[in-house]
Amino acid sequence: MPKEKILLAHGAHREGKRTDAVMEKWRGYGLGQFIHWGLYAIPGGEWNGKQYNGAAEWIRSWNGIPNATYDSLIYKFNPTAFDATAWAKSAKQMGARYVTFTTKHHDGFCMWPSKYSKYTVAASPYKKDIVKAVVDAYDKEGIDVILYFSVMDWSHPDWRYEIKTKEDSVAFERFKKFTRNQLIELLTNYPKAKGLWFDGTWDKSWVKQAAFADDLETEMRKLRPGLIIGSRFRADENGKRHFDSNGVLMGDYEQGWERKIPNKIEEVHGNDWDCVMTVPENQWGYNKAWNGHIKSANELLEMTAKCVSLGGNFVLNFGPQGDGAIRQEELNLATKIGDWMKLNQEAIYNCGYAGYEKQDWGYFTKKTGSDQVYMVVFNVPVSGALRLKMPAKTKISKAYMLADREEKILPEEINSNEYFLKLKKKDHQEPFVIVLETGKNA
Ligand code: FHN
Structure with missing residues (x-):
């Protein structure tokens, strides 16, 4: 007996893959680049000579560091070696056909001069709009840009993990408005960006905002027809994430393949998907130590081929240093991957299962x-x-x-x-x- 369908107001609004040209293009990318860059790149996983054991971009959450001390890194943010064109050229040589760039990670620091926050590049010694530089440089190289945005914002006084009191509820209403404003601002300021890559959407506070998030998604799609949004943005009214209560994918592609790859085609349920992967075990932002197993170019190429063979894209993460330069080890990997891609890209681009x-x-x-x-x-x-x-x-x-x-x-x-x-x-x-x-x- 087929299971009876649950009636949902805020579940998936489409079954099956999108068939428009923008999404067809996304599907054929094969290989992409992820960039995690923000204030966390300055300490690079080390604070007062001590090594932080977690992912470098999470260092603000480390007990040993007062939040205000971390936030004051803004006064040290002056990446003199940042060269968006050089990044884009290296990505192009690697064979990347799209890039996902962190406009704001969990620490809340905005890489663009958001008028809704004081905690942005505009207040740093660097001053200039980094998101614009990245979007323009990659676009010039013919690489599509997706904007990464963390809903969870540790720096914002109104952010809550859970709504427990009336005060929490009032604060979170303000936070929702702020989030909406920042997203509309990003879409308005950077019309060349093809999509939004959401993160930090797992906490109870956000998971309970099914109606708000659904309306916001509709608003964003209306503002930017063709916009690509993955399955991490919103939950349905029962709190189901990625897949709604009927098991239907919410969003344009499945965003659950983080540092893992499916083994069988059945695991992707006929949906679009991409896999985001780190070079070391679990470091997205720059980490000086870079401990543990560092993947080789051939391992990463194998992952790329595996993803494409199962109908997905492979997205390799880079964590530029605090000064804006990409570490030599990552540049070497990009070169090796690119050399292979030059001869063999025909088997990766616009290919699938x-x-x-x-x-x-x-x-x-x-x-x-x-x-x-x-x-x-x-x-x-x-x-x-x-x-x-x-x-x-x-x-x-x-x-x-x-x-x-x-x-x-x-x-x-x-x-x-x-x-x-x-x-x-x-x-x-x-x-x-x-x-x-x-x-x-x-
Ligand atoms: O917590 C983040 C993490 O720092 C990184 O940004 C990854 C990238 O997919 N996303 C989160 C964990 O799912």
């Missing part, structure tokens, strides 16, 4: 709207032959290396719809892509 069974050597991707299938290979067996199981009634008519189309690979049919692809070279140091041209068996 191929409908083929996952196999040990890597990931299948398929060009949207065509029959072109790619094998993105990460693991070559000692035999140097890749075993390849095709869907029923599908045969390979041609196989060749994407980076060198002259290098043809003769498929050996070993079973019906099953092949061995014998590689010319066994000792690949880098992942590579094989293009498959396919046809139907009688």
